[in-house]
Amino acid sequence: MKTNLYTLITGASEGFGRALAIECASRKMNLILVALPDSKLHLLAETLIQKYAIDVIAIEKDLSIEENCTMLHKQVEELEIPVNMLINNVGISSTAFFGEGSIGLYQKQVKLNVLATTLLTSLFLDMLKANKPSHILNVGSLSSFFYLAKKQVYGATKSYIYSFSKSLRGELSAEGINVSVICPGGMNTNETIIKTNKANNWLARQSIMNPEEVAPIAIKGLLSRKEIIIPGRMNKLFLLIDKLLPSFLIKMIANNHVNKFKSYSIGNYPINKGVYSGVLETTN
Numbered sequence: 619m620k621t622n623l624y625t626l627i628t629g630a631s632e633g634f635g636r637a638l639a640i641e642c643a644s645r646k647m648n649l650i651l652v653a654l655p656d657s658k659l660h661l662l663a664e665t666l667i668q669k670y671a672i673d674v675i676a677i678e679k680d681l682s683i684e685e686n687c688t689m690l691h692k693q694v695e696e697l698e699i700p701v702n703m704l705i706n707n708v709g710i711s712s713t714a715f716f717g718e719g720s721i722g723l724y725q726k727q728v729k730l731n732v733l734a735t736t737l738l739t740s741l742f743l744d745m746l747k748a749n750k751p752s753h754i755l756n757v758g759s760l761s762s763f764f765y766l767a768k769k770q771v772y773g774a775t776k777s778y779i780y781s782f783s784k785s786l787r788g789e790l791s792a793e794g795i796n797v798s799v800i801c802p803g804g805m806n807t808n809e810t811i812i813k814t815n816k817a818n819n820w821l822a823r824q825s826i827m828n829p830e831e832v833a834p835i836a837i838k839g840l841l842s843r844k845e846i847i848i849p850g851r852m853n854k855l856f857l858l859i860d861k862l863l864p865s866f867l868i869k870m871i872a873n874n875h876v877n878k879f880k881s882y883s884i885g886n887y888p889i890n891k892g893v894y895s896g897v898l899e900t901t902n
């Protein structure tokens with residue numbers, strides 16, 4: 619159903635964010651898509667406008683920089699675009715022992731996964747209230763439930779997202795704003811992750827999903843005001859096993875599994891490149 623309201627999606631040029639954008643577009647939702655500069659975002663926006671006859675605005679900003687979050691909000695306000703859905707998807711993962719990673723990588727992870735989500739939620743809150751009924755979807759991860767080796771900082775940022783979403787939901791439901799959190803397991807979103815997923819053992823490979831499968835589950839769950847969205851039967855099974863088995867056994871199995879992974883981080887964010895400057899360095 620076409621409306622004059624907009625859904626804002628962060629990290630929308632690639633991976634899960636892109637799949638969410640396509641899913642929302644197929645539901646005739648107008649979109650504001652945000653990603654890094656030079657990220658093919660405008661091309662995606664054009665394609666969605668042509669295919670679904672909706673309005674799509676592409677805004678290129680590095681959201682790990684605090685002022686850019688503020689500028690994004692200001693830009694949307696000045697354009698008088700009414701937002702009634704905020705999807706905090708942007709986030710970066712890594713798999714590496716703590717000592718292997720640079721402080722720059724950890725700072726970027728905290729800034730993007732935690733700070734950008736918190737800031738944007740705060741900045742857009744009044745607009746969401748003005749356009750209610752409205753929704754916030756925060757993208758967490760299954761790793762917020764398991765305390766895995768090589769996932770210390772990433773897992774902790776996603777535990778924050780989980781806790782933040784649940785508390786906020788309690789506060790905002792009375793104000794007509796629904797808050798949901800989606801906790802996907804592994805998804806085949808980008809080259810590095812696809813390679814790692816392929817190297818997984820048989821059981822773990824059964825849980826890997828494509829972002830195009832997860833996105834409809836996410837939006838359906840959000841619109842039906844689900845509190846926690848866990849996509850996929852295997853991921854639900856992992857959570858059940860976690861509750862049933864003693865924790866020392868879970869840790870042993872999980873860490874034994876993760877320790878076999880080669881260390882990696884995502885595209886623009888190499889593991890040990892010192893402190894990242896405001897403007898991103900290109901991939902090595």
Ligand SMILES: NC(=O)c1ccc[n+]([C@@H]2O[C@H](COP(=O)([O-])OP(=O)(O)OC[C@H]3O[C@@H](n4cnc5c(N)ncnc54)[C@H](OP(=O)(O)O)[C@@H]3O)[C@@H](O)[C@H]2O)c1
Binds near residue numbers: 653682708804805885
């Ligand atoms: N993939 C998984 O297995 C998995 C599992 C559970 C949860 N998640 C979560 O799902 C979310 C999306 O992950 P993904 O795997 O789809 O990631 P991805 O493929 O690396 O895509 C990340 C998106 O964020 C954008 N982005 C990166 N840095 C940015 C910045 N500083 N400012 C603005 N935009 C930026 C990227 O733009 P560019 O194209 O310009 O780089 C891209 O559009 C994350 O929160 C992640 O933690 C992923």
